[in-house]
Amino acid sequence: MRFDIDEIRGLFPVLHQEVHGRPLVYFDNAATTQKPKAVIEALSKYYQHDNSNIHRGAHTLADRATRYYEETREAIRDFINAKESAEVIFTKGTTESINLVAKTFGNRFIGKDDEILISTMEHHSNIVPWQMLCEEKGAHLKVIPITEEGEIIWDEFEKLLSPKTKLVSIVHASNALGTINPVKKIIEAAHNVGAKVLLDGAQSTSHLEIDVQDLDCDFLAFSAHKLYGPTGLGILYGKRELLEAIPPFLGGGEMIKEVTFEKTTYNEIPFKFEAGTPNIADVIAFKEALEFINSWGKTQIKKHEDELLAYANELTKDIKGFIPVGTAAEKVAVLSFNINGMHPFDVGQMLDARGIAVRTGHHCTQPLMHRFGIEGTVRASFAVYNTKSEIENLAEGIARIARIKNK
Incomplete structure (x- = not known):
């Protein structure tokens, strides 16, 4: 076009x-992008014609709402080229997505004297959760320095990497400077020492082509409202094997298979991480934002x-x-x-x-x-x-x- x-x-x-x-x-x-008419109209249409809870209803409105909701998940899978839609989890925003990883992957796989690497240019949402985790676990947070121009000092990053490094959590594109980090190279280097990588994609997803399979990142966090979509909606991508290996973030409805007073068994991914009634209308409307981006x-x-x-x-x-x-x-x-x-x-x-x-x-x-x-x-x-x-x-x-x- x-x-x-x-x-x-x-x-x-x-x-x-x-x-x-x-x-x-x-x-x-x-901070946030404006919304095209199609997104605004999709919100109104849902509440006027399709309002219902999803996944558990047997009636027509529930069926429609569920179908539209899951169509957005598939659209996101295509947008970031994930292997399958089950690797796409809905959250409240980038901040919650990062906290989800800290509370699940972090609690299960990071222990005393392990190390987490971040960079000097991180948003607070990619600093504070790791500080909290390190305080709880006795792990150490290491910071990659940057140049006067606002670029990662690669030699210093390589010096920080070690077998103790369990996670590198790094911003793809800086919200404060605009710097695009060499994340594919960072991911390869981290994987060489056995570390996993989370990308903060809050800024990059609206500007850059994102292919999680090509990047080989383990997690990617981003927000709809910076992609011409509604506020209060985030996305966490994770590789299936990691999502299956970590515990749920919240307990409640939807994230369960069976509950007794003696034991609860958890649902399959992605539903294991989506407890309670989700942000249905905004998820459905977000598909229109992705279609707007794809159209141009x-x-x-x-x-x-x-x-x-x-x-x-x-x-x-x-x-x-x-x-x-x-x-x-x-x-x-x-x-x-x-x-x-x-x-x-x-x-x-x-x-x-x-x-x-x-x-x-x-x-x-x-x-x-x-x-x-x-x-x-x-x-x-x-x-x-x-x-x-x-x-x-x-x-x-x-x-x-x-x-x-x-x-």
């Missing part, structure tokens, strides 16, 4: 409004986003007082920066006055900010529906703010 930015923008109702008397420019996509193609989407990032870099590079943060050679469409002498929050408010929505602060990566010796950054993150004219608006806003401060 020919890439048509006007057609794409027409699919997103929220974009067509004014903020403070100016057309909205939405550059907070790394990841290749075209990434090309467009890469062009936006390159244009933003070009328009801002000569602005006096503009300080880019994160200049890795391989990046997704994230422009993090500061303006000399200004707090990121103040810059964000001044851009908001021009109708430009950006994210400010530490982006749930406080250790990363400490690495660079800063409190936070202003983050402009781009998506398929953004335009070069919006980039020009952003650059003009940054230049005006920088002139005020750096006269």
